[in-house]
Amino acid sequence: MNEPRFYELRWLDAAGAVTGSLAIDLLNAPSPLADVVERIAGAAACAATDRRLRTRLVPAPAAGAPVRPVTDYLWGDGAMNGERLRRHLTAVAAGQRPHRFTLRTGVPAEGCDLVGRQGVVADACALLSGGKSLHLMAPRRYGKTSLLRAIAEELRRRQRPVVLLEVESLDRIGTLAVQLAAQALRDGVDSLRVLPGLGAWPPADAAPSAVMSARDGLLEQIRPRPEAFLAEVAGGLADAGAAVLLDEFSRFLFGALAGDERELRRGLARLRGGREGGRGPDLVVAGSSGLRKLIAWHDLEAALGDLEPLALEPLSPQEAAVLVEELFYGHDRPPTQQGVHAVLDAVGVPIPYFLQALVHHALAEHAREIIPSVGPAPPVTPATVDRAYRRRLLDAEGNEFFRPFRLRERGYPDALRPAAAAVLARLAVATGLVSRDRLRAACPGASDAQFETLLAWLHEDYDVGAEGAELFLRSKVLRERWALREAWLTEI
Ligand SMILES: Nc1ncnc2c1ncn2[C@@H]1O[C@H](COP(=O)(O)OP(=O)(O)OP(=O)(O)O)[C@@H](O)[C@H]1O
Ligand SMILES: [Mg+2]
Known part of the structure; x- marks a missing residue:
């Protein structure tokens, strides 16, 4: 009865108040238990150098403390995963709960599911607050949309108005201007309502059909001089101190360049310059480095030549390993270290989309393999990863993942x-x-x-x-x- 079953880790501030805690449920710990506890304590001590850490074995965790099974800190073969424990303890010490990752194959990674990239977000925000406009540069599927969202979130956290717009399907200055205004109003930049054509814009909670017909009406109204309206919108956004984030900007240029190139050039000049003698909002556009060539070849330097390039690289090997490992744990399949390496080796250059895709397939392959077996599931092995890579990614089943x-x-x-x-x-x-x-x-x-x-x-x-x-x-x-x-x- 009341055997100590939980290993509790608590941080105290100088006054002795608890600032964070984590309880590890030792049920199903490999024996000898004392060994496991000693290794947890060792990992915890490394994560808590500048904090007052108290540990104890208790029969029940303190109310409200995050509880994790000991298997969360073991590799699939039972070895201790001290690094993961340290990551969780660092989060807990900072007042957060340990994060459980979810596969997001094909959809932008948000919040704690976005691995690494803190440096790029910080750089982008610093450059923007210095008045620079940016070109977020990466090929497909490196995480541009995820990153734009993270930048938007950080800017909003700093109380800066942000308008985030996907411009892939737009190919004219007029539609760009109208969509930008509509998105700005949706994002709460209400000061734009003083602009001609926006006074009677439907409120934020209006039916989509009302917004659609307002958009059509406005598009018709500005048709003779779309760039003049864009100048007003850009000026209004600059006055509001807003940052404008345009996703898929190269796609917009590819489309717009196939149409009226002179109108495009005039429009871009207004987007950047706002009203006569004024200025446009700080801008972040996303697209690969091919965008720079487009700008040079089509003589768009005057409007876009000043964009500061901010390159989004593949993940670092360490970040990639953390992502792969966490995705397996997040789906209750503690991997072996060899399983993680097998994913990294199969993917090669660690482009996040492919890491997500292969973990997704390895989990599916593993689920198929374990159906006939009884007892605890065996860990995901390199052989499973290899089969998933060849059968489910390279072969016909992978079609869906290559569709983009x-x-x-x-x-x-x-x-x-x-x-x-x-x-x-x-x-x-x-x-x-x-x-x-x-x-x-x-x-x-x-x-x-x-x-x-x-x-x-x-x-x-x-x-x-x-x-x-x-x-x-x-x-x-x-x-x-x-x-x-x-x-x-x-x-x-
Ligand atoms: N830092 C990251 N950590 C975890 N997953 C990521 C990260 N960056 C991107 N991903 C994942 O990679 C995939 C591509 O991300 P995203 O859509 O943001 O890329 P993108 O560059 O905008 O792609 P596209 O060129 O197709 O528009 C998604 O599945 C996303 O969840
Ligand atoms: Mg994208």
Whole structure:
């Protein structure tokens, strides 16, 4: 009766008040128990150097203390995972609850599910508060949308108005201006209501159909001079001290450049300059480094040349390992260290989307494997990860995960699709770098200018990297998948 079953860790402030605590349920701890307790204590001591830590064995946890099973701090093979315990203890000491990760394959990572990136968020906020405008630069699926949301959250936390708008499906200055105004009003920048055409804008809780018809009406009203309205909106947003975050900005430019290029240039000048003699809001646009080439080729430097590049790199190996490990724990499958390494090795350059996708598949593969077995589930092994990678990611089952990439080339002009296929096919089967000249020779139907545009697109859409005059597919997963399965690379 009343055997001590919980190992309780409490932090006290100088006055002896408890500032944070965690109770570890020792039920199902591997024996000998004393050994486990000693190792927990050791890990805890490392995390608590500057705090007053008290530990004790208790029969029941204190009310309100987060309780974690001891298996949360063991690897799948029973070895102690001291690093994870230290991460949780650091969070608890800072007044947070240990975070349980959820798979977010394909949807932006938010809150604590966003691993790393604190440095980029801090840099972005510091640059913005210094009056700079930014180009958040990364190829597809590196986490741009996730990061824009994190930046927006941080700016709002600092009481700064933020307007976050996805502009992929917009291709005219008029629609950009109207959507920006509509989003700003939805995001609470009510001072815009003094602008012509916005006085009678539906309130925040209006039915979507009311907002839609207001948008259509406004679009019609500003049709003769859309850039003049954009100047008003930009000026109003600058006056309100708002930061404007535009997601998928390269997509907007690709679309808008296919239309009236002069209108685009005038409109962008107003977005940045606001009303005559004034200024526009601080801006963050997201897009790959291909965006810079677009800006240079199409002579958009006057409006966009000052954007400070802020590169979003793949995760660091440590961040990638934490993400993979936490995703397994979050889904109640403590991994082995070898299982985590197998995911990292299979994915290669740690692009968050592929890490999420492979953990997702490894969990599904593992669930299929353990159905016939009884007793505690065996850990996810490298063999399981390997099967998941080949069968579920590279093979037909992976189609869904590559859809965001595959659909991109469908938007390319017909004349460029065969060239895109030729370039990607060659990069996919290459064992190393491929010279631009070789790739150029594989596209006899494209002009030099078309070839350059194509490379900018491929950089944006398929993460084609460059080292001097040589190119490569950065993602091992894309390379292997494209080499094995992408029929469109040869069929068109
Ligand atoms: N730092 C991170 N930690 C955990 N997961 C992440 C991180 N960054 C991105 N992801 C995951 O990677 C995937 C892509 O993220 P996101 O949609 O933000 O990228 P993106 O660059 O905007 O993609 P796209 O180019 O398709 O618009 C999502 O599944 C997201 O949950
Ligand atoms: Mg995105």
